[in-house]
Amino acid sequence: MKNILHFTTAVLFILLSFQGKTNPINDTVAMGPVYANDVFYSLANGVVKTEVRNNWDIAFYTNRWSAGIVTNYGTGVTLYTYPFGDTTAWNTMDTTGMAEWQQMYNSDTIWEEGAFNRNASEHPDYGWGVYNMISHDVVGDSLFILKLADGSLKKVWIQRKNSVNNTFTFKYANINGTDEVSEILDVTPYQNSRMFIYYSLTNQAVVDREPDIDTWDLMWSRYNAIVYDNSGNPSYYVVVGVTNNLEVAASKHHPVSPDFENWYSSPLEEYKTPIGHEWKSFNMAEFAWVIPDSLVYFVKSRQGDIYKLTFDYFSGSGAGKTGIVKKLISLVSVDETTGKDSDLLIFPNPAVNEVFVALSQSNSPIEIRIYDQSGRMVFNEKVVSSIQQHRIAVNQLQNGIYTIESISDGKPMRQKLLIQH
DSSP: OOHHHHHHHHOOOOOOOOHTTTTTTTEEEEEGGEEEEEEETTTEEEEEEEEEGGGGGEEOOTTOOOOEEEOOOTTTTTEEEEESSSGGGGGOOOTTTTTGGGGGGGOOTTTTOOOGGGTOOOOTTTEEEOOOOOTOEEEEEEOOOOOTTSEEEEEEEEEEETTTTTTTEEEETTTOOOOOOOEEEEEEGGGGTSSSSEETTTTTEEEEESSOOGSSEEEEEEEEEEOOOOOEEEEEEEEEEEEEEEOEEEEOOOOTTTOOGGGGSSSBBOOOOOOOOOTTTEEETTTEOOTTTOOEEEEEOOOEEEEEEEEEEEOOOOOOOEEEEEEEOOOOOOIITTTTBBBOOOOOSSSSSSEEEEEESSSSEEEEEEETSSSOEEEEEEEOOSSSSSEOOTTSSSSSEEEEEEETTEEEEEEEEOOOO
């Protein structure tokens, strides 16, 4: 037992000594001219998907017990609550006085709180409908008018969210009642792999536009946010910025020196826009976008690793490009899970040419496997359990993040491994 404790202590010391030893990586995120695209980005793998933004109008939060519905403000879609009647006014809706109606906005902090939910008070009122305690459905009690990006108007009635089946029933039509369309949208196929499922009223079609939710951390996009004028008065405005995926957290540090890496000095915040749009500003004297050189963000990826993120440049609407510098400074294995019974002790991590694996006592040979990020097994070896540690040469593996697995007596233990030659 004493030898094992000494070995564990040595492993922890070496792991901690390797924090921050990875090299910074320069990358570019291109949204295209006039910021036409959303870009889904993985801190580990770079750009995951570039998706045109104007292919949807409304979107539904996929969680079975959610009633969240958002609108595409990034392309100019605007939502109004019809103020002159409940759902019985569907056939008589008009736009009299619409210029004076209050617009409904998506929340710029909580993904689930969409424009359709902005009239919500508290449970059971979800803005567009009221929760039924018997059926567990949300039943629509409001009517809306949606102004599309091309200026055309649609009246919309979200009729029901069937929570058990995870379906939304809704209908929409021209203001005069023509071209009425009724839909039952089955969200179940998307509930574990997407944050939202999108819908185009123009094309009368579901749009599956997000990559798998586990593959990305940040999204560059246009969205509405609360912006303050010189007098401190708030108003909603369409901005270009960075939004966080679910379970991704970030913290802002300013002003700090370029070599600042004390990421645990303030809490990492897990909401939609801890990075947001204010990492840049437009200098009227220079007529150019500027980024403070003393601004640093730390981001916890969806996988739990900590990255240092700085912005290098922002091109503006001509090309829609953002230059970033990212650096992996802490694996989840180093700071959050080392020492737990379910975790595998490995060192050094990051590894250059070799890695050592701590072996537990076993009645049978121990199998060690290494997987790349696609899930492909790139190493497999069985070793005897009479030794306390086993050396693996990794000089033939490419730089990147891997999962190393040890299977002993049928019980697997896993840990992340960063290879940085």
